[in-house]
Amino acid sequence: MFQKFFSWFKGFFRKEKPFKYIFIEDVPDDFKKKIxxxxxxxxxxxxxxxxxxxxxxxxxxxxxxxxxxPCWSFTFNKKKQISIHPSINRFVGCKSHFFLKEGRVIWA
Ligand SMILES: [Zn+2]
Structure with missing residues (x-):
């Protein structure tokens, strides 16, 4: 719990660009970071x-x-920063496990 808070805290002060969302009709061929x-x-x-x-x-x-x-849901705030529930857990490849909260990645 402390670690989670700490990574959020670090991100906050580094002023990392938060994730934004866009609505699209088709999955693009090319993906941009932080979207x-x-x-x-x-x-x-x-x-x-x-x-x-x-x-x-x-x-x-x-x-x-x-x-x-599995099924996820998302919310966003007035600044268009997206939150995704529940956490995203990859079982293959890099095995990343993270939360996306108000546009910020919180590593689990
Ligand atoms: Zn990865």
Whole structure:
């Protein structure tokens, strides 16, 4: 718990650019860092796509459809900073496990 707080604290003072989100209809071919792509159409979103924040270059896909498992949800604040629930845990590759809270990565 202390470590989590500490990494958040460090990020806060480093003034790291927070993650922002954009709504798109199709998954792009090219992904930019610090962007969470919300894939959907006519007000219905079914997937979040983002680059792994560890820098390994992997593209992470998160399902938003409740009937499917696993499923994530997201919220955003007035500054367009996105939070994703629950945490994102990769079982392959870099095995990153992190939370995205108000645009900031909190390593688990
Ligand atoms: Zn990674």
């Amino acid at each position: 969470v792509y919300v894939v959907g159409e006519s007000g219905f979103s079914w997937q979040l796509v983002m680059l792994c924040p560890c820098g390994c270059g992997a593209v992470l896909y998160m399902n938003l459809i409740e009937e499917e498992f």
